Amino acid sequence: MSIRATRLGSLAAVTTLVAACSGGFGGASSATAPTEAPSAAVPSEAASPSTAEAPVTLNWYVDDNNVTQARLQGLIDAYTKLHPNVTISIETHPGGTDGDNLVKTRLSTGDMPDLFYYNSGSLLQALNPADTLVDLKDQPFVANLQESYLPTVTAPNGAIVGVPTEGSLGGGILYNMTIYSDLGLSVPKTWAEFEANNQKIKDAGKAAPVCGTFADTWTSQLFVLADYYNVQVANPTFAADYTANKAHYADTPAAQTGFAHLQEAFDKGWWQKDFGADKFEVGQQKLAEGKCGHYPMLTFAVGTIVENYPDAKDKIGFFGQPGTDAATNGATIWMPAATYIPKTTTGAQLDAAKAFVNFIGTVDGCNAMTAGVAPSGPYVVKGCTLPDDVPQAIKDIQPYIDGGNNSPALEFLSPIKGPSLENITTAVGSGQTKADDAAKQYDQDVEKQAKQLGLPGW
Amino acid sequence: MSTTEAGPRGSAPVLAAAAPATAKARRRMGRSGGLGHVANSAYPHWFYLPAGIIFGVIFLAPTALSFYYSLTRWTLFTTEFIGLDNFFQFFREPALTSGARNTIVYAVVTSGLKVVLGLLLATLFTSRLRLRGLLRSIVFFPVLVSTVAVGITFAVLMHPSNGLINQSLGALGIDGPNWLTNPSYALLSVALVDVWKGVGIALVIFIAGIVSIPEEYFDAARLEGGAWVKFRHVILPLSRNATFTVILLSFIGGLRSFDLIWTMTRGGPGFSTDVIASTIYKQYQAGFYGLATAGNVLLFIAVTLIVFPMIRYFNSHEVDL
Numbered sequence: 001m002s003i004r005a006t007r008l009g010s011l012a013a014v015t016t017l018v019a020a021c022s023g024g025f026g027g028a029s030s031a032t033a034p035t036e037a038p039s040a041a042v043p044s045e046a047a048s049p050s051t052a053e054a055p056v057t058l059n060w061y062v063d064d065n066n067v068t069q070a071r072l073q074g075l076i077d078a079y080t081k082l083h084p085n086v087t088i089s090i091e092t093h094p095g096g097t098d099g100d101n102l103v104k105t106r107l108s109t110g111d112m113p114d115l116f117y118y119n120s121g122s123l124l125q126a127l128n129p130a131d132t133l134v135d136l137k138d139q140p141f142v143a144n145l146q147e148s149y150l151p152t153v154t155a156p157n158g159a160i161v162g163v164p165t166e167g168s169l170g171g172g173i174l175y176n177m178t179i180y181s182d183l184g185l186s187v188p189k190t191w192a193e194f195e196a197n198n199q200k201i202k203d204a205g206k207a208a209p210v211c212g213t214f215a216d217t218w219t220s221q222l223f224v225l226a227d228y229y230n231v232q233v234a235n236p237t238f239a240a241d242y243t244a245n246k247a248h249y250a251d252t253p254a255a256q257t258g259f260a261h262l263q264e265a266f267d268k269g270w271w272q273k274d275f276g277a278d279k280f281e282v283g284q285q286k287l288a289e290g291k292c293g294h295y296p297m298l299t300f301a302v303g304t305i306v307e308n309y310p311d312a313k314d315k316i317g318f319f320g321q322p323g324t325d326a327a328t329n330g331a332t333i334w335m336p337a338a339t340y341i342p343k344t345t346t347g348a349q350l351d352a353a354k355a356f357v358n359f360i361g362t363v364d365g366c367n368a369m370t371a372g373v374a375p376s377g378p379y380v381v382k383g384c385t386l387p388d389d390v391p392q393a394i395k396d397i398q399p400y401i402d403g404g405n406n407s408p409a410l411e412f413l414s415p416i417k418g419p420s421l422e423n424i425t426t427a428v429g430s431g432q433t434k435a436d437d438a439a440k441q442y443d444q445d446v447e448k449q450a451k452q453l454g455l456p457g458w
Numbered sequence: 459m460s461t462t463e464a465g466p467r468g469s470a471p472v473l474a475a476a477a478p479a480t481a482k483a484r485r486r487m488g489r490s491g492g493l494g495h496v497a498n499s500a501y502p503h504w505f506y507l508p509a510g511i512i513f514g515v516i517f518l519a520p521t522a523l524s525f526y527y528s529l530t531r532w533t534l535f536t537t538e539f540i541g542l543d544n545f546f547q548f549f550r551e552p553a554l555t556s557g558a559r560n561t562i563v564y565a566v567v568t569s570g571l572k573v574v575l576g577l578l579l580a581t582l583f584t585s586r587l588r589l590r591g592l593l594r595s596i597v598f599f600p601v602l603v604s605t606v607a608v609g610i611t612f613a614v615l616m617h618p619s620n621g622l623i624n625q626s627l628g629a630l631g632i633d634g635p636n637w638l639t640n641p642s643y644a645l646l647s648v649a650l651v652d653v654w655k656g657v658g659i660a661l662v663i664f665i666a667g668i669v670s671i672p673e674e675y676f677d678a679a680r681l682e683g684g685a686w687v688k689f690r691h692v693i694l695p696l697s698r699n700a701t702f703t704v705i706l707l708s709f710i711g712g713l714r715s716f717d718l719i720w721t722m723t724r725g726g727p728g729f730s731t732d733v734i735a736s737t738i739y740k741q742y743q744a745g746f747y748g749l750a751t752a753g754n755v756l757l758f759i760a761v762t763l764i765v766f767p768m769i770r771y772f773n774s775h776e777v778d779l
């Protein structure tokens with residue numbers, strides 16, 4: 001699927017779902033009886049936190065990634081200090097597709113804890129958010145969010161269902177700056193320059209030009225997904241046309257380029273020797289230790305790299321995946337995962353949960369997350385800033401944000417993300433499938449997903 | 459239906475022992491059984507009720523429901539009746555063709571190797587060997603280990619440069635292959651691990667078969683010639699019932715195989731080790747619940763179509779000792 005944030009760790013959003021009381025948003029009144037007692041708390045869910053003193057416990061369903069948990073713990077520590085009557089406990093689930101299925105199952109059986117953290121964008125759309133999640137549109141925090149973020153947490157019926165609970169992420173190429181300075185390379189603005197850099201790294205013989213970690217198949221998708229900025233430069237209406245079944249990967253040359261890059265990487269021997277057997281952690285290690293020049297990845301990986309290899313903090317940089325023209329160089333951005341409240345959360349729990357999500361969507365919330373763990377990219381809450389001591393790769397994202405030469409990844413602009421992409425990209429990157437066949441396969445995969453979502457035009 | 463329960467090979471010995479017996483019992487029932495017989499039973503019919511309820515609720519109802527869900531687009535939240543679309547979609551699945559081929563290859567390779575190795579080892583371990591008790595235990599031991607643990611362990615052992623297997627080969631000057639990451643070898647590598655893990659069951663069945671051959675035949679073989687005569691003209695023909703049982707069980711196991719493949723390669727690299735069961739599982743993972751259920755209905759029908767004739771053939775060719 002789309003880059004599985006869950007598996008990646010920080011991407012996975014766990015929404016805290018405070019089940020909505022039957023407070024009807026169209027959907028069937030919550031089938032499963034909420035466990036909570038009927039509202040003991042004041043119904044006013046305004047920003048003013050429930051100072052009612054009555055002790056409340058909230059359960060927050062999150063993925064088991066270390067970085068995610070450190071960040072959420074930062075929020076919990078800050079919030080419970082302000083509101084000693086509130087206790088927030090974390091319940092974890094595995095990342096990746098297993099986690100997706102657990103979240104779906106618990107939502108559909110009415111068994112979801114009070115809040116959960118989960119991806120925004122296309123993965124959220126698969127949760128049937130209009131019927132399962134509490135609409136937070138009238139909550140004060142919504143006014144604090146950047147406009148560009150709202151579509152990624154909006155249900156088809158217009159309900160805004162989530163609050164961003166991490167920074168945004170850059171999706172592109174992480175590179176080893178020591179190798180770059182040793183070989184006198186400069187950051188490539190076009191794919192041709194990137195090819196030339198790879199050739200020089202290969203000729204130098206000390207490092208593989210590019211790290212591939214296909215044992216964690218999701219990591220193989222980056223060349224395709226992170227190329228979306230370049231796709232929309234060439235085809236500005238691609239996302240809408242693709243959602244409406246009017247544009248496809250196989251018949252859009254710019255969209256097919258990502259698959260061609262994977263094929264090129266295999267054909268030219270850019271990967272390291274064990275690319276088929278190495279996992280995500282090994283890729284991070286090889287990049288930090290200078291055994292790979294580049295690693296196509298999301299910047300959430302930087303947090304783990306710096307944690308395990310503190311020296312790498314200022315030696316790993318980031319650049320957007322280059323396209324054909326230096327003049328339009330830019331980067332693809334992944335939107336933050338969010339916290340959601342399921343409609344099965346009611347009463348005092350719902351009030352407390354709403355108060356908590358209102359805390360998350362403020363500058364104080366950003367600071368609490370930063371206190372938990374270094375952010376992976378700029379926050380989407382207005383007024384939030386990155387601390388000065390963030391790693392170099394995170395600093396490298398900022399110019400793309402400030403310059404406006406960025407685009408959200410396709411999965412945040414369209415509800416459709418084919419689930420087999422990671423297998424298809426692995427097959428291309430290991431020389432089993434050619435780029436044009438892969439694009440056709442992926443179009444079929446996309447069609448299945450669109451039909452499953454019941455989109456018009458498919 | 460079958461994907462998640464593909465695991466418990468541990469129950470196979472019981473099945474193995476039971477298979478020939480039940481086959482005979484069924485034939486006998488066919489002649490003398492029937493309702494009239496049951497009516498004279500000493501116990502009231504409602505004694506069947508507890509077992510009937512459990513069987514109905516846990517087995518029959520989900521089976522019937524899955525036939526219904528296979529005709530719908532099912533998101534867990536909603537269902538929409540779409541007729542046979544799921545079945546057409548499933549047949550268009552690009553991974554299905556290679557998955558079907560891989561399934562057959564995997565079933566034939568594992569089943570064939572288990573028969574050959576099982577019979578040879580059983581012949582060896584029924585002869586007068588000093589350590590045969592110990593050797594039997596060693597060969598049977600992997601059967602007792604969890605499949606997932608075996609899969610994870612071998613995935614580590616088979617790592618192309620850090621794995622023990624290739625490091626050992628390297629010490630001998632051999633450049634070991636990329637067992638699990640080369641698309642040409644990956645399926646066979648997993649099949650070999652499956653054989654290592656499962657040959658113990660074949661061994662036990664063959665030993666039981668060989669031991670039940672009357673001693674006179676061996677005496678005659680001793681007069682006629684040496685070990686080859688004994689193997690070729692006594693053990694091989696007279697352990698045919700055991701051979702059929704082993705083929706049947708390992709072939710069904712191979713067709714349904716999922717757990718070992720999933721833990722070792724997840725169907726990768728690309729789609730090169732995807733079998734039908736893992737293709738179906740991926741549809742579940744992706745949230746295509748109706749489509750995945752349709753795939754399971756098809757797998758159920760396919761296994762039935764392949765295995766039923768096999769059982770009939772084997773039953774009609776049993777040898778009486």
